[in-house]
Amino acid sequence: MTFPDDETGQVLAEMQTAGINLSEMHKVVFFQLFEQELQAKAMVEHLAAQAPDMQVAIEPDELPNVWDVNCTVNMMxxxxxxxAQEAEFELLANKFNGYNDGWGIEA
Incomplete structure (x- = not known):
């Protein structure tokens, strides 16, 4: 399987090369970053109401005064x-003055 030549495509190609079966369901974590804890908490509360089955965690980032909201989606x-999922999270995070900062697969 080939992928487009961008960051997402490169990560998927690396995963495929490492032997990860991309045709199976995986827990994919999408990372959102916020400069204010209240903004991060507002997004978490929004997701709790709108997507109660989604796993969402908030934690302080390695950088001072930055908060991570990690959203886990079970998907192929x-x-x-x-x-498409990153675009949705980018729009949602923007509503709370944050931004999408990539994704990964839980190992």
């Missing part, structure tokens, strides 16, 4: 699905 990690 196709290129199209990852790009």
């Amino acid at each position: 990690p196709s290129y199209e699905a990852i790009v």
